[in-house]
Amino acid sequence: MKKVLTEDVFDVLSMNGNEYSFVNLNTLDKSVDGNISLLPYSIKILLETAVRNFDGKYINIEHIEQLANWKEQQRLEREIPFKPSRILFQDFTGIPALVDLATMREEVNRKGGDIAEVNPQIPVDLVIDHSVIVDNSGNVNSLSANLHKEYEQNNERYRFVKWAQNSFRNFRAVPPSNGIVHQVNLEYLASPVRVGDSEKGPSIYPDSLVGTDSHTPMINGIGIIGWGVGGIEAEAAMLGQPLYFVMPEVVGYKLHGKLQEGVTATDLALTITNLLRTKGVVGKYIEFFGDGLDNISLTDRATIANMAPEYGATMGYFPVDHVAMNYFEETGRGDLVPLAKAYYESQGLYRSKDSVVPEFTETIELDLSIVEPLLAGPKRPQDSIPLANMKLEFEQAISAPIAQRGYGLEEKELNNKVQLNNEEEIKTGSVVLAAISSCTNTSNPSVMIAAGLVAKKAVELGLKKPSFVKSSITPGSRVVTKYLEKAGLLTSLEEIGFFIDGYGCATCCGNSGALDISVEKAIKDNNLLVSSVLSGNRNFEGRIHPLIKANYLGSPPLVVAYALAGTVRIDLSNEPIGFSKDNEAVYLKDIWPSSDEINKVMSSHIKKELFQEEYQSIFENETWSSIPVSEGLLYQWDDKSTYIKEAPYFKEQKTNDNKELDIKKMKTLLLLKDSITTDHISPAGHIPLKSPAGLYLAEKEVNVRDFNNYGARRGNHHVMVRGTFGNIRIRNELANGIEGGFTKYLPTGEIMSVFDAATKYKESEQNLIIIAGKEYGTGSSRDWAAKGTFLLGVKAVLAESFERIHRSNLVGMGVLPLQFKEGENAETLGLDGTETYSIIDLGNDISAKQKVRILVEKEEGNSEFEVIVRLDSKIDVEYYLNGGILHTVLENMLDGMKEKSS
Structure with missing residues (x-):
């Protein structure tokens, strides 16, 4: 491996009279024992990155050997x-990370360091896309009204971002109403290849990224590696720390055949999500290969890659090939394509029909021709339902047990109905919200144009949407509006109630806004089980709208179809969707466009000039420019602000000397079952008035209409800690059957909010633990x-299994993740949450994934059981012992400043 440290692994690529240095994987292949040429494409790129950033300390020879010998070392x-x-x-997620960075400057200043050194060390882009709320919809003024309110509500946050834009080097911000982060990334920010500076002059290497949103893997569809990390991990990365993770297994997913007529990319993505979640691929890479890749477009690939968090993988990677290069050309980024193609071909990173298939951990396959139209829900994105079965599945869910993702209601609830003032009736299963939303699908012209064509045919036949269906479109980029307008399809969508209401995540992240007052009253007064249909990627309980319990994901044209039908209790395969102006039955097949129709519109109206025009002024606009901004390297914190507060983490006492005390005599704050999501733990949507967070804001004299939502308040820890475990649908076994953010304060047996109980525990210096089931986080x-x-x-979380990102985030905050041994859980061990727990053999000499014993103390006697410490690497151990990533980075930074000054 000595050759890794020499100039031998670097080569020069000449193009148009310019020379670029690069890490030559073919040369490296001759210096290692592994066969680099047969590595999965994704592992090759990780290897190139490791060699290029080799420093002998944080990235050493052992790391490079492990990657080069991935096949033997992957497990x-x-x-x-x-x-x-x-x-x-x-x-x-970005604003709280910037708050932490600004807070770090304060701490460096307090300790006499150079605050000007506290900057991102690599380029950082922030896209403001989660703040638009669909309060206005269904009219021509919706967009401007929602944007005006967004700026009004978020003025404090946007002033802070503007300060960061001016104060931090290597940081750019995309203002509101330009699109969704992942679609903007796909259509504009991503580069075919990156050109940088090195000691040898210009250098060339693959684009790569991490993002503080779990759907960052959408960019995998264009051949760029990237995945979601927590804000605290991203902060460490942007301050120069490598990210460390356990070597992944890579599952090869072979696609062959072609999709049937009428089947969309959404159907394919939801099918793959169901299959992979059933198989179990948490923490793994999925790498797609096979002839089927030539039969799906780049945006189809991006739709599939976007859903990686839903199928549980770290990435869903599509190698660079002619489809990716063509997409860069088609979106106005063709300048670097010849250089990029030459680079990838020279590295063995360019997929073609003649490419050797890499050696994978295992291989699975899918015949694209078996995919059928479907939806997913009503509570999880992996629970796919064939379109023909939707009516039956919904009706069965009414009485199915909650543990089986049903509602546990009596069958008579199926007959529930309420007459509205306009004489329309809403019933069990009525669709009260239909939203074309999220980057998953609005990035894909084929399904957006299909939605427009469904609307056009529906209008021609005289179909109308029931008035109780709130409908909206919130595209992921302004390009979508342009091509829908040019194709004459936006008018048809508007005629049935789908107006452009904003550019952002909106309904997909819970910012769906209020329903009509009469509809909300009917639902509340009659406890009516109603539905939404959206083209998003998430439908967890309590996420989309607090009054809508059944939420289904589907393609944009199906969103339009269900809006017209007004109910999910319909078999769209066989029953009429409505009746024409001549009172003739109209079926879905009558308004569903053919592939030829869709392709004809796409080829006529989607041009690279649209992308170039829309993105030429992406970082600035008149409204954004008018925001006043403070000067200086230190932020001027406003005591009256309810949005932006200096973070408390550095003021908290470091706990590396007290870890033994942290994990003794712990009481249970919550006892939870399977599939607890980060939405359950930290809601992003509505802040109820009577919740701890709502009461806090009311005390600060914030009007209820200005509460905004939890996502927008993430720069204020006072709001966020009060909202933790505040989801209205969370079920804590200690809460005596009460749904929502409640628990039992064990010393008295009193039921109270989780925040109030935690506050009382903190006053008595009581350590806390959370116990949960499978797929926690x-x-x-x-x-x-x-x-x-x-x-x-909370000092520790004990679960049957963790989702990758959340486990890492817990470590990053100094919270110890513990995992039950296979086959064991709270139920098998007879734990009811009233016990006292102590880890009895975990000292400061911790090793990754070691096993420890837990002492359980209860009135009828003590017992012990063994668990696995989910600190998965040496770096995890270091972070945990230091009290988290932020403390580790701060100490390293201050040490570096001392070395410089001496």
Whole structure:
């Protein structure tokens, strides 16, 4: 391996009279024992990144050997490093990360360091896309009204972002109403290849990133590696720390055949989500290969890659090939394509029909021709339902047990109905919200144009949407509006109630806004089980709208179809969707467009000039420019602000000397079952008035209409800690059957809010533990799910299994993740949450994934059981002992400043 440290692994690529240095994987192949040429494409890129950033300390020879010998070492659970080329934020997760960075400057200042050194070390982009709320919909003024309210509500946050834009080097911000972070990334921010500076002059290397949103893997569809991390991990990366993670297994997913007529990319993505979640691929890479790749478009690939968090994988990677290069050309980014193609071909990173298939951990396959139209829900994105079965599945869910993702209601609820003032009736299963939303699908012209064509045919036949259906479109970029307008389809969508209401995540992240007052009253007064249909990627309980319990994901044209039908209790395969102006039955097949129709519109109206025009002024606009901004390297914190507060983490006492005390005599704060999501732990949506967070805001004289939502309030830890475990649908076994953010304060047996109980425990210096089932922390890469857990005083979380990002975030906040041994859980061990727990053999000499014993104390006697410490690497151990990533980075930074000054 000595050759890794020499100039031998670097080569020069000449193009148009310019020379670019690069790490030559073919040369490296001759220096190692492994066969680099047969590595999965994704592992090759990780290897290139490790060699290029080799420093002998944080990235050493052992790391490079492990990656080069991936096939033999993939299951040895050894850590590897990754230094991404750039970082991507959205505002819900990015603003709190910037707050932490500004707070770090304060702490460096307090300790006499150089605050000017506290900057991102690699490029960072933030796209403000999570703040638009669909309060106005269904009319021509919706967009401007929602945007005006967004700026009004978020003025404090946007002033802070503007300060960061001016104060931090290597940081850019995309203002509101430009699109969704992942679609903007796909259509504009991503580069075919990156060109940088090195000691040898210009250098060339692959684009790569991490993002503070779990759907960052959408960019895998264009051949760029990237995945979601928590904000605290992203902060460490942007301050120069490599990210460390256990060497992944890579599952090869062979696609062959072609999709049937009428089947969409959404159907394919939901099918793959169901199959992979059933198989179990948490923490693994999925790498797609096979002839089927030539039969799906780049945006189809991006739709599939986007859903990686839903099927549980770290990435859903599509190698670079002619489809990816063509997409860069088609979206106005063709300048670097010849250089990129030459680079990838020279490295063995360019997929073609003649490419050798890599050696994978295992291989699975899918015949694209078997995919059928479907939806997913009503509570999880992996629970796919064939379109023909939707009516029956919904009706069965009414009485199915809650544990089986049903509603546990009596069958008579199926007959529930309420007459509205306009004489329309809403019933059990009525669709009260239909939203074309999220980057997953609005990034894909084929399904957006299909939605427009469904609307056009429906209008021609005289179909109308029931008035109780709130309908909206919130595209992921302004390009979508342009091509729908040019094709004459936006008018048809508007005629049935789908107006452009904003550019952002909106309904998909819970910002669906209020329903009509009469509809909300009917639902509340009659406890009516109604539905939404959206083209999003998430439908967890309590996420989409607090009054809508059944939420289904589907393609944009199906969203339009269900809006017209007004109910999910319909078999769209056989029953009429409505009646024409001539009172003739109209079926879905009558308004569903053919592939030829869709392709004809696409080829006529989607041009690269649209992308170039829309993105030429992406970082600035008149409204954004008018926001006043403070000067200076230190932020001027406003005591009256209810949005932006200096973070408390550095003021909290470091606990590396007290870890033994942290994990003794712990009481249970919550006892939870399977599939607790980060939405359950840290909601992103509505802040109820009577909740701890709502009461706090009311005390600060914030009007209820200005509460905004939890996502927008993530720069204020006072709000966020009060909202932790505040989801209205969470079920805590200690809460005596009460749904929502409640628990039992064990010393008195009193039921109270989780925040109030944690506050009382903290006053008595009582250590806390959370006990949960399988898949704890699934969903968005929400750092506040870990930050809030830490601030509540929780010292450990014991679960049957963890979602990758949330486990990492817990470690990053100094909270210890523990895992039951296979086949064991709270139920098998007879734990009811009233016990006292102590880890009895975990000292400061911790090793990754060691096993420890837990002492359980209860009135009828003590017992012990063994668990696995889910500190998965040496770096995890270091972070935990230091009290988290932020303390580790701060200490390293201050040490570096001392070395410089001496």
